[in-house]
Amino acid sequence: MAVSPFAPKALPVLPPLDGVRLAACEAGIRYRDRKDLLLVLLPAGTTVGGVLTQSKTASAPVEWCRARLADGGARALVVNSGNANAFTGMRGRAAVEATVASAAAAAGCRPEEVFVASTGVIGEPLEPDRFKHLLGGLAADAQATAWEDAAHAIMTTDTYPKLATRTAELGGVPVTISGIAKGAGMIAPDMATMLAFVFTDAPLAAPVVQGLCATAAANTFNAITVDSDTSTSDTALLFATGTAAAGGAPSISDATDGRLDAFAEALEELMRDLAHQVVKDGEGVRKFVGITVTGAESDAAARRIAFSIANSPLVKTAFAGEDPNWGRIVMAVGKAGEAADRDRLAIWFGEMRVAVDGERDSDYREETVAAYMTGAELEVRVDVGVGEGRSKVWTCDLTADYVSINADYRS
Amino acid sequence: MAVSPFAPKALPVLPPLDGVRLAACEAGIRYRDRKDLLLVLLPAGTTVGGVLTQSKTASAPVEWCRARLADGGARALVVNSGNANAFTGMRGRAAVEATVASAAAAAGCRPEEVFVASTGVIGEPLEPDRFKHLLGGLAADAQATAWEDAAHAIMTTDTYPKLATRTAELGGVPVTISGIAKGAGMIAPDMATMLAFVFTDAPLAAPVVQGLCATAAANTFNAITVDSDTSTSDTALLFATGTAAAGGAPSISDATDGRLDAFAEALEELMRDLAHQVVKDGEGVRKFVGITVTGAESDAAARRIAFSIANSPLVKTAFAGEDPNWGRIVMAVGKAGEAADRDRLAIWFGEMRVAVDGERDSDYREETVAAYMTGAELEVRVDVGVGEGRSKVWTCDLTADYVSINADYRS
Structure with missing residues (x-):
């Protein structure tokens, strides 16, 4: 497949985010000779918000994430490409449960603190036995710098990995926002693009994270289309580790706190960057x-x-x-x-x-x-x-x- | 352009309909070496009903037809291909008025009894001076058998002309329904396909014609799509000459009259036939x-x-x-x-x-x-x-x- 003419000449280098570690490997779920399984470990105290597909035939991982977002806490994220685990009935739910159980064991957390996303073919059973035994090794190998590997592992028909990073001041202290995304086809509004994962060290209460993510998505991921086809699997999650508190960043628990303004602006800018990268890698794109x-x-x-x-x-x-x-x-x-x-x-x-x-x-x-x-x-x-x-x-x-x-x- | 694989091996031959005469010619509106102007003459007493595009940017001819349908009577129909006379402002309205004035003179009727439709490029002024002088000649040449010419003259990117005919019994007397259509692209629901014109000799009051046309369109022209793009020019008109009354067909003025059942069924069948022909000639179609x-x-x-x-x-x-x-x-x-x-x-x-x-x-x-x-x-x-x-x-x-x-x- 020809690489999109909009592919960046150089990929942005994402700085380490204290406590966030990533690892990807070739699990052979569908693709050969490319990474298709990603594990992200998050430090204790990480909060999470997200927007998920409005599809009436949402995938099993989307249903799991929707239920977990109510808790507002996260310690791990597992993503596979090649199979969407969508329209897979009871077996789809069982596959999610097996995946989060293995990931929880590998990350040393509760299954309810594991978020999961799958992208690829719809309707074929996802066999967790093909990859769940690999999660322990990924946890052991996870690195603070493996962003590019992570962005590669979530690709399907994408022709380039999508990464972006920004900094903002929060209460006078610099905080970092970094994210990855994938897109290519089945991209339409009323959702949060195929998959996007954004991470920050800002100390933000879960309802604040949720509000910031939804607001920024409205004019970024929800303002793009490649083909008008809303996916069963669209997932955009924003994880806030809070580790910048150690450097003096204030903990924000009120979504209307004026100190959030610069952060919210940087977040929307980063999400727009990723959303544009998704459209610029739309299948067959030239304009x-x-x-x-x-x-x-x-x-x-x-x-x-x-x-x-x-x-x-x-x-x-x-x-x-x-x-x-x-x-x-x-x-x-x-x-x-x-x-x-x-x-x-x-x-x-x-x-x-x-x-x-x-x-x-x-x-x-x-x-x-x-x-x-x-x-x-x-x-x-x-x-x-x-x-x-x-x-x-x-x-x-x-x-x-x-x-x-x-x-x-x-x- | 390759002919659609669904093109009929032989075109149906439409029988004469008492009092309906047709003529087409090469006016050179946009195309070279093909007929692009159609005039249909209808006998006194013809009633008409129709469904028109729901587009908020409907063309000048559509607006003219919408106003005229309230009257319920028709004596002539003028159709051109190559230019939709859509989004042409005041000049578009003037072009319609010039066209119907010339057609009325040619047909010996009032301008308000002339229906008009245009299909082709949007946004370019339609110059009635290029063709209005031809209408007198068309009226003089009009034949009861020129259906195939008529179906050709309304084509744009269509690869075959679309014709259909049916008979039905009305109060024990056979009546005929014949129609032509064009489609190809910008075909979507909430409308009445690009252009379709159906004619019958059944004696039907105008409100009955309107009701029959709208009902039949719901499951035929309004149940098809080529590309989801609703046109500015969609027009489906049903003309009822009433000439079968001479053979004993009853005049129907009540839309709930049970004697209409067989006619309504035949009409819907004919309109489904034309609608399917439109989809089967969708641009680039193979399935x-x-x-x-x-x-x-x-x-x-x-x-x-x-x-x-x-x-x-x-x-x-x-x-x-x-x-x-x-x-x-x-x-x-x-x-x-x-x-x-x-x-x-x-x-x-x-x-x-x-x-x-x-x-x-x-x-x-x-x-x-x-x-x-x-x-x-x-x-x-x-x-x-x-x-x-x-x-x-x-x-x-x-x-x-x-x-x-x-x-x-x-x-």
Whole structure:
């Protein structure tokens, strides 16, 4: 599979996070000759929050995480790729239980303190006997620096590992936020992308972690789409070890604490970074496109119109063809079902206004806009002329490679 | 462009309908060397009903038809291909007015008795001066037998003309129903496919025509999708000339009249025939797939789940790859947002049950189902295990050819 043209030239190096240790190995769950099993150990006192798929056919690991998030504490994370353990019935639940039991023994914690995520094929039983005996060795081998291995181990059809790191000040003390993600296909809103795991040493009470994660996800992981297909396995978790307290960082237990502002901003920036990396590695991707909708009845209406554009096969194939076919944007606004004043609609490609007041801009020059479309990163803006609502989402083009990848993936 | 593998070996021959005359010509609106302008003349007393796109950015011709349907009478229909006259502002309305004025003069009727439809590129001004002078000649040349010409003249990226005819008894007297349609791309529910025009000699009051058309569209044109993209121009009109009254057919003015049953059935059959022809000529199509959902909370919920499956890029690429990837069906059920009991879900490909009680059927044999997938016409059934709601929709696969066609169409 060709590597995405957006693959970073160099991967960011994530600094150690006190008490967080990682290890990955080749368990042979589905793939040959690549790492597919990840164990992350977390220090005592780690809090956790997360957002999980809204799918009505959520996987067994998602159900486990949803139940565990209520407790708010975490000591270990196990992730496998190659098999999603979704739609696997009672056996799926048993596989999760066997996995967390082995991980708990390896990490020296209770099973309820183990989070688990699986990504890959849906509907095939996941056999924990193929890998649970490896967790003890992973725990023994775990390193504070194995971030790149970890990002590799959670990949499926991804063509590059996704990592990001930021620092922020909390009460005057620097804290670190680092995360990894995977994506590629079955990427759509109403969720928290395929898999994303973010770690910080900030001392944050579990409800604070939960609130920060959900807020940041709304404009990052929940604002992207590759193919409109919401996965059964989407999981984004934020773990806060609290170890920065040793360096003087204040413990935050109130989600409205003003000292969180810089942290929340850095977290959203990091999650947007990871979310963009997911879209930029969308299956068959050649174009990365930001879609901004303004002038809608509400922000929620703007979001729905933006996704109607971002998910339209005809809009996405026009991007692939480098065709400034703004008529298809008009179509996608129309089918969204939200209020829009056709006769006040305006559309921009980059800085160029191509349509205004419900018809083609008299200054429109096809050649100029067509030249803009040859760029790899595009911005489309639409004003629908009825209110103040606005939203921005990110999508990619729909190429023949997307079809080839997905017509052949499982077989 | 390669002709769809579903193209009929022979086109149906539509019989003359008393008083209905048709003519088409090459106006050069966008295409070269093919007919792109159609005029249909209808006898005095013709009633009309129709369903039009729900798009918020509907085209100028759609707005004209919506206003005219309130009157319930029709004497002429003008259709052009190559330009949709959508998102063309005041000039779009003026183009419609110029067109209907010329058509009314040619047909010897009032402008308000002329229906108009346009299909093709969105956002480019339609110049009526390029073709309105041709309408007089078309009226003079119009023939009762020119159905095939008519079906050709309304095509855009369609690879074959779409025609169908049926007869039914009305009060013991045979009446005829004949229709033409076009489709290919920008085909999705909540509408009445791109363009479909159906004609009958049955004597039916306008409200009866309207009711029959809307009911039949619900399970035919509104139950298909090629690419989930609802057009700005979708128009399905049913014209009833009433000329069968001369042969003794009763005039029906009450929509609940039991004598309509056989007619309504034949009409729905004809509209399903045309709707299937549209899907079977979907851009790049290789597979025609029926999706049946049972066991949903309501028929409407079943419809939404069925369309979630039918529109999923991952499901459609799996069909293209002849891959019985039912895990993606599970995903699409889950993302629909409707009630579904994951642990009672069952899935069939053809007669083969592949999943039951929330996991893979123990009798599942990949080879057998994979062999079934090599067929051109496929049936998928899903029972979601919560109620009695059911619905059936039709879709096609998503192929690399769809992408090529749409990446290059306008440029």
